[in-house]
Amino acid sequence: MQELDVVCEQIECAQHPEDIFGVESNKVLVKNIFRQLSKVVHPDRNNGDARANNAFVKLTEYYEGAIKKLTNGTYGDTLSEEQTNVSDSDSFTIQTRKNTYTITKTLAEGDLGVVYGGQIIGSVDDNSYKDLIAVKVVDDSADNDLMQNEIKILQLFKNNPANQLKHLPVLLDRFKTSDGQLGTIMKYIDGYDLYSIREGLRWKYGIDQKHVVWMMNRTLSAIGYAHSQGCVHGNIDPSHIMIRPRDHNAWIIDWCYGALNPAQTGDGFKVLNEEFSAPEVAQKKPPLPASDLYSIGKTMIFALGGDVKTNAMPASVDAALQRFLKFFVLESPRQRAQDAWEMHAMLNDLVVELWGPKKFLEFQI
Ligand SMILES: Nc1ncnc2c1ncn2[C@@H]1O[C@H](COP(=O)(O)OP(=O)(O)O)[C@@H](O)[C@H]1O
Ligand SMILES: [Mg+2]
Incomplete structure (x- = not known):
């Protein structure tokens, strides 16, 4: 892939300034990353190419957003509006803007946290696995940046369909617990x-x-x-x-x-x-x-x-x-x-x- 395509794609996939400038960042870092990326998508360098122009506009908005968030101390907080109480038990409900999910069991202990199993509420149980979910919640919000990284990558995959997606996890949703831990909701893999x-x-x-x-x-x-x-x-x-x-x-x-x-x-x-x-x-x-x-x-x-x-x-x-x-x-x-x-x-x-x-x-x- 050309450098321009890579950078455009990164910008197009982003949903928050943190997706471009990293969850752990500071003004110097943000400025440097902005400078590097804007060189690639700058309209002057790309003969008015529409994709580059749009990316440049979006990048500038994210840059300004990042500086604002760094100034008011909210940088790194991308999901504060969606909070869920995750109890120590393995049955609870998660409510996001998109859906309600019930958790019914623990599937595995990962390196970063627990992976729970459950279902999307309202789904018809037709004995297929399509509505079953796996929910990963980090134990410690200090690891949110790693979770954010996984979200970014799974979104990139979703935006670039190919046969191989059948071998990769499917991200459905995400949430934040009231203790600030980041969680993801993925399709359940019956393997x-x-x-x-x-x-x-x-x-x-x-x-x-x-x-x-x-x-x-x-x-x-x-x-x-x-x-x-x-x-x-x-x-x-x-x-x-x-x-x-x-x-x-x-x-x-x-x-x-x-x-x-x-x-x-x-x-x-x-x-x-x-x-x-x-x-x-x-x-x-x-x-x-x-x-x-x-x-x-x-x-x-x-x-x-x-x-x-x-x-x-x-x-x-x-x-x-x-x-x-x-x-x-x-x-x-x-x-x-x-x-x-x-x-x-x-x-x-x-x-x-x-x-x-x-x-x-x-x-x-
Ligand atoms: N989508 C899924 N469906 C079913 N089980 C899963 C799914 N994702 C993870 N698991 C199980 O949870 C374990 C830990 O998952 P992983 O993504 O490695 O979490 P961590 O980042 O905490 O290490 C995996 O080894 C697997 O057994
Ligand atoms: Mg793991």
């Missing part, structure tokens, strides 16, 4: 993350390679799309890949740590994942698409029952597949696999080479 699958008895020693390859195929496709939108996930691990056995769908979730157009914006890594992060994360280098590929390699080695520290894999894993995965986990980002879609195509070829034309194998957990 299991890779940790839970490996925790079960069936795949205790590793998932069969003929299943891991389709999981990796979906993952590479989804990540290729995210990369095409300028987004590096930044924290791929087994808890962030969800699998639905019945149709072999897979989702890449938890975009809280994503970096958007890092080369242009300076957006960096936000978390170090001990076993799954590429070496450049600890070295505080800029996020690269190849950093996600490293984490995908490690995650698939884990899925196969391998050792993520040494990259050793069970002997039952075909040597060619082992070689392919080792290309993902090379320490040097320049030497390792670079392009998710290219790797997706290579994996397809490898699978056909190893096992002949593809066929659907039932996956049970």
Whole structure:
């Protein structure tokens, strides 16, 4: 994508000044970001291009809004009008401008907070999953910026439809608790993350390679799309890949740590994942698409029952597949696999080479 497209898109997707200037910001930072972005969309530079003009007008409004909010102390507060009481129990109601949601159970404990399960009130229960929701609320409002980051990225995906959206979380709504914690409402994913699958008895020693390859195929496709939108996930691990056995769908979730157009914006890594992060994360280098590929390699080695520290894999894993995965986990980002879609195509070829034309194998957990 051209720089102009990237910047226009960022501005068009924004709903608040914070979406452009970051939740944690100050006047100097806001001014610098404004200066950089306005250079790209300035009418003088773009021969009156309508999209650039509109972006420039919107950017100027957000800039003025940001300065005003920084002056009156409300900067960072994007949702104060929608507040919900989230009790310690796992059944409560959330009211937003858009809808009412009931929460009925706890689905999982994430790194930032609890993920609850529930339903949109008023939806007809026709035994489909379409109206079921997953609600993520941060434990500590200090992490609101990470949640805001996920909202920004999921909105970007929503605004750029592609086949791969079926592998990505769908954001429906958001809210703020009376204690100021940010929450998101997403479509419920009726799948299991890779940790839970490996925790079960069936795949205790590793998932069969003929299943891991389709999981990796979906993952590479989804990540290729995210990369095409300028987004590096930044924290791929087994808890962030969800699998639905019945149709072999897979989702890449938890975009809280994503970096958007890092080369242009300076957006960096936000978390170090001990076993799954590429070496450049600890070295505080800029996020690269190849950093996600490293984490995908490690995650698939884990899925196969391998050792993520040494990259050793069970002997039952075909040597060619082992070689392919080792290309993902090379320490040097320049030497390792670079392009998710290219790797997706290579994996397809490898699978056909190893096992002949593809066929659907039932996956049970
Ligand atoms: N949309 C969803 N539907 C069903 N379960 C989900 C959904 N999103 C997350 N989960 C579950 O919650 C866990 C934590 O989610 P995650 O987005 O990683 O939260 P955190 O940012 O707190 O780590 C996931 O590993 C998964 O098991
Ligand atoms: Mg997580």
